[in-house]
Amino acid sequence: MASLILRKTPQNWYEDHLKFTLELVESFINSTEKQILISIQEFINTKETIDYDEDDELNTIQTVEMHNGLDSLTWDIDTIFKEHFPNLQRRSAFITLFGFLEYELDQLCILFEKNENYKVQLKDFKDSGIERSMSYLEKVANLGDIKVNNNTWDEIKSIKLIRNTVVHNDGKLVSSDGKSRTAELIYIKKCIFLEGDNEIILKDGFLIHVLRIFEQLFIKLDNLIKDKYKNGSN
Numbered sequence: 001m002a003s004l005i006l007r008k009t010p011q012n013w014y015e016d017h018l019k020f021t022l023e024l025v026e027s028f029i030n031s032t033e034k035q036i037l038i039s040i041q042e043f044i045n046t047k048e049t050i051d052y053d054e055d056d057e058l059n060t061i062q063t064v065e066m067h068n069g070l071d072s073l074t075w076d077i078d079t080i081f082k083e084h085f086p087n088l089q090r091r092s093a094f095i096t097l098f099g100f101l102e103y104e105l106d107q108l109c110i111l112f113e114k115n116e117n118y119k120v121q122l123k124d125f126k127d128s129g130i131e132r133s134m135s136y137l138e139k140v141a142n143l144g145d146i147k148v149n150n151n152t153w154d155e156i157k158s159i160k161l162i163r164n165t166v167v168h169n170d171g172k173l174v175s176s177d178g179k180s181r182t183a184e185l186i187y188i189k190k191c192i193f194l195e196g197d198n199e200i201i202l203k204d205g206f207l208i209h210v211l212r213i214f215e216q217l218f219i220k221l222d223n224l225i226k227d228k229y230k231n232g233s234n
Helices: 013-046 077-116 129-139 151-169 182-190 206-230
Strands: 048-055 060-067
Touching: 013 077, 013 206, 060 077, 077 129, 077 151, 077 206, 129 151, 151 182, 151 206
Parallel strands: none
Antiparallel strands: 048 060
């Protein structure tokens, strides 16, 4: 017997779709963190240690560690394999995670367009990214002032600053004109899963923290959608 496929609507957007997508994203995050731990442990267990005779007369020996083509004479390989590479992996996952937020908010707007036959479309708005989606949901879908007095939205704006710095400034906390990125530094000091004075370091726990913040926004939107249709609003 063929399974019943429910028509996707704003009312069932969260329960029948997004809730399951969130599970997939959480699994992706867990897999990323697991791979980071495996890579660090592999470095600890398999790095080579080689002793070189620096001076035969003085009988001095230089100990060099090597792993995956890098040596400790040239590189601080402990920092590279335990901190730098894990940070790069988390940065990549973080960019994917923020893209997930942007995509799902856009899709919710498009869902409203199709189900309510709104003449105003998402593409008609001049904003871009999550600001555009939220403006559409507030002004066209009539979900109310979602961003006002919303701590979750305020943190998402800070998370976006971190994302933009990672993407557009290689995570560096000093701009090309030599100025410090003050807003980003303030958030880094507040968030226990971030650190860094010159470069953003994403710590274990940051990715799942970001997902939980996004989830809070999705749940708030779902509640607003339920209220909208309960009250018979278009």
